[in-house]
Amino acid sequence: MSLRRYIIRRILVSIPVLFGVSVITFGLVHLTPGDIVDLMIGQNPDLQPGEAERLRREFGLDQPVYVQYFDWITNALQGDLGPSFSQGPETSTLLVSRLPETIALGLFGWVFAMVIAIPGGIYAAIRRGRLGDDVSRFVALAGISIPNFWLGLMLIAIFAARFGWFPVLDPQTDLLSREMLWWLILPGIAVGTASSASLMRIMRTTMAEELNKEYVTAARAKGLPERTIILKHVLRNSLISVVTVAAFITAGIVSGSVVIEVVFGWPGLGQLLIDVIHMRDVNVIMAITLFVGVAIVIANLFADIVYALLDPRIRDDY
Amino acid sequence: MTLLEVNNLTVRFYTAEGVVTAVDDLSFTIDRGEKFGIVGESGAGKSVSALSVLRLIENPGRIESGEILLDGENLLEMSDKEIRKVRGNRVSMIFQDAQTALNPVYTVGEQISEPIRHHLDYSESEAKERAIELLDTVGIPDPQTRYSDYPHEFSGGMQQRAVIAMALSCDPDLLIADEPTTALDVMTEAKILNELDRLAEEFDTAVQLITHDLGVIAEVCDHVMVMYAGQPVETASVDDLFYDPKHPYTVGLMASIPRIGAGDTRLQTIPGVMPDLIDVPTGCTFHPRCPYAEDVCTQKEPGLVDPATGTEVGADADRGASCLAYTGDLANDLTFDVTVGDAGQSVGGESDD
Numbered sequence: 001m002s003l004r005r006y007i008i009r010r011i012l013v014s015i016p017v018l019f020g021v022s023v024i025t026f027g028l029v030h031l032t033p034g035d036i037v038d039l040m041i042g043q044n045p046d047l048q049p050g051e052a053e054r055l056r057r058e059f060g061l062d063q064p065v066y067v068q069y070f071d072w073i074t075n076a077l078q079g080d081l082g083p084s085f086s087q088g089p090e091t092s093t094l095l096v097s098r099l100p101e102t103i104a105l106g107l108f109g110w111v112f113a114m115v116i117a118i119p120g121g122i123y124a125a126i127r128r129g130r131l132g133d134d135v136s137r138f139v140a141l142a143g144i145s146i147p148n149f150w151l152g153l154m155l156i157a158i159f160a161a162r163f164g165w166f167p168v169l170d171p172q173t174d175l176l177s178r179e180m181l182w183w184l185i186l187p188g189i190a191v192g193t194a195s196s197a198s199l200m201r202i203m204r205t206t207m208a209e210e211l212n213k214e215y216v217t218a219a220r221a222k223g224l225p226e227r228t229i230i231l232k233h234v235l236r237n238s239l240i241s242v243v244t245v246a247a248f249i250t251a252g253i254v255s256g257s258v259v260i261e262v263v264f265g266w267p268g269l270g271q272l273l274i275d276v277i278h279m280r281d282v283n284v285i286m287a288i289t290l291f292v293g294v295a296i297v298i299a300n301l302f303a304d305i306v307y308a309l310l311d312p313r314i315r316d317d318y
Numbered sequence: 319m320t321l322l323e324v325n326n327l328t329v330r331f332y333t334a335e336g337v338v339t340a341v342d343d344l345s346f347t348i349d350r351g352e353k354f355g356i357v358g359e360s361g362a363g364k365s366v367s368a369l370s371v372l373r374l375i376e377n378p379g380r381i382e383s384g385e386i387l388l389d390g391e392n393l394l395e396m397s398d399k400e401i402r403k404v405r406g407n408r409v410s411m412i413f414q415d416a417q418t419a420l421n422p423v424y425t426v427g428e429q430i431s432e433p434i435r436h437h438l439d440y441s442e443s444e445a446k447e448r449a450i451e452l453l454d455t456v457g458i459p460d461p462q463t464r465y466s467d468y469p470h471e472f473s474g475g476m477q478q479r480a481v482i483a484m485a486l487s488c489d490p491d492l493l494i495a496d497e498p499t500t501a502l503d504v505m506t507e508a509k510i511l512n513e514l515d516r517l518a519e520e521f522d523t524a525v526q527l528i529t530h531d532l533g534v535i536a537e538v539c540d541h542v543m544v545m546y547a548g549q550p551v552e553t554a555s556v557d558d559l560f561y562d563p564k565h566p567y568t569v570g571l572m573a574s575i576p577r578i579g580a581g582d583t584r585l586q587t588i589p590g591v592m593p594d595l596i597d598v599p600t601g602c603t604f605h606p607r608c609p610y611a612e613d614v615c616t617q618k619e620p621g622l623v624d625p626a627t628g629t630e631v632g633a634d635a636d637r638g639a640s641c642l643a644y645t646g647d648l649a650n651d652l653t654f655d656v657t658v659g660d661a662g663q664s665v666g667g668e669s670d671d
């Protein structure tokens with residue numbers, strides 16, 4: 001009951017956020033000097049000056065920015081993201097063709113981050129002040145400090161080039177097939193490592209704090225085994241704080257995957273974004289940015305829901 | 319019949335500032351069904367001695383020596399698995415602040431059912447049934463629906479009742495209550511104490527009640543031990559302690575009980591503070607604060623003796639006080655009067671004859 005209201009509220013709150021993101025992105029793209037027509041002229045000196053005017057009119061680039069934005073948002077709300085000036089097909093077709101690859105990579109990176117961070121954090125918290133904690137702190141620090149593109153290159157150099165355990169070229173199989181996992185592992189690790197490392201530290205700190213609380217002593221006084229105390233009582237309380245942060249790392253994963261897609265030649269939105277930014281291909285830039293915005297909003301919404309499921313005190317506030 | 323026998327227990331904390339001897343060679347016994355009180359100022363070592371019984375002392379603390387016999391079995395020699403079978407089952411514990419002792423993210427009912435399932439091997443539904451019964455027993459209205467409430471949906475008094483239900487869930491032989499009413503208002507405190515008293519009878523459970531409030535002791539206990547700086551300074555039946563206290567510290571504690579309705583409501587406290595447990599005074603640890611202290615008190619450590627005969631007594635003595643006045647070492651006598659008020663309680667005070 002109240003959980004549903006809570007979710008609806010969260011969704012409503014994200015609408016103005018997405019709107020704001022679209023305005024800012026649109027503004028920024030138009031503030032950058034030069035447009036696609038300038039680029040076309042640069043590449044094709046035979047173009048007549050009159051042609052440029054004609055092209056701008058055709059693309060609607062001669063209008064004031066706010067009119068252009070208004071046109072764009074009206075169409076976008078009806079599902080029409082406009083043509084791509086540089087890539088040929090419609091923006092939406094382009095997006096749909098690249099989207100699954102990016103989602104697969106992002107999800108894999110995210111799951112990898114969680115699978116390492118949560119048990120790693122629990123382990124470090126239990127061993128706090130001892131060798132295991134120090135080792136985990138060192139590993140986490142390394143994970144946070146290594147630039148992701150360098151990590152990606154190293155992974156390729158060692159595990160793909162030298163040992164040949166993993167393929168590196170564009171994935172040649174169906175996205176949903178088992179073999180796809182082989183293509184995903186290296187870029188997935190490269191995407192998820194930094195997030196995983198910071199999340200692991202947060203998990204460790206939160207858990208160590210929880211372990212000092214009196215309900216833990218009380219649970220011990222009940223005669224419960226240490227395993228139950230950690231995995232049932234302490235874990236759930238620790239996850240409450242971690243879930244919020246886990247949503248934040250989505251942004252890191254999305255931006256990280258742009259670089260990683262280029263390093264690994266991954267045919268997703270990240271690579272496309274680099275291409276279209278060079279071309280000032282407004283419609284595609286807008287579409288990708290909004291997709292990223294939506295992904296982050298969904299991640300936060302998801303986190304809020306998990307948060308409310310974990311913590312009964314939150315549910316009552318709504 | 320003796321239920322719990324603590325012999326020569328010493329517990330130390332190895333802190334950055336130094337080694338804290340929180341409990342120093344402490345002995346006491348609790349009989350089956352007895353209501354045993356431990357009273358003393360903050361930092362006297364009451365909680366540490368209680369936690370030691372369940373072996374819940376954590377880093378940097380260590381139980382250095384002594385034995386803790388429950389029905390003759392030494393808890394300190396048990397394996398981790400064996401001591402877990404004692405915790406919450408044969409000996410259970412109630413904490414000072416029920417709000418922090420309850421896990422905020424699980425329902426009250428679940429937290430009561432948990433030890434029942436764990437220790438008594440009840441099924442999910444049997445445990446739930448018993449938990450609801452227990453909630454009813456401790457006086458929670460509408461226990462059926464309250465079972466599924468979360469701790470934050472309970473008032474402070476109800477939370478403490480729920481914690482008591484949890485502690486009683488496996489029908490323990492000994493219930494350790496560490497300042498169970500300190501976090502509550504006076505009205506609720508009185509109700510909870512009554513309830514505790516009644517339930518201890520009903521469940522035939524011995525109670526080790528820890529408090530810094532002699533009034534609470536008077537309400538509930540049969541026997542009482544007064545602690546100071548990790549050691550017992552006086553042990554007596556509640557009547558003896560109130561009508562005829564033998565240790566200057568006990569008298570000081572009594573003088574500091576505020577009493578409503580008495581002619582003079584003097585709120586006297588013992589001057590000074592408890593010594594630093596890293597570097598305790600030589601001789602009698604109480605001497606720096608004692609109005610009767612003489613030179614010998616700074617040198618000679620008083621043991622627990624029978625105040626009538628001056629002979630050393632053991633942990634199970636009915637009456638004992640650790641003051642050199644009873645061993646003939648002091649030149650002067652202790653000169654305090656105890657007048658008994660209307661309510662049957664005593665008023666302690668020092669008077670110069």
Ligand SMILES: Nc1ncnc2c1ncn2[C@@H]1O[C@H](COP(=O)(O)OP(=O)(O)OP(=O)(O)O)[C@@H](O)[C@H]1O
Binds near residue numbers: 378
């Ligand atoms: N975890 C710990 N680390 C260091 N010292 C501790 C720790 N726990 C207790 N002590 C020390 O042990 C001594 C006795 O503490 P204890 O908690 O038993 O006092 P208490 O009699 O229960 O007091 P209160 O009435 O305040 O609860 C204190 O001096 C305290 O500083």
Ligand SMILES: [Mg+2]
Binds near residue numbers: 364365366496
């Ligand atoms: Mg205490």
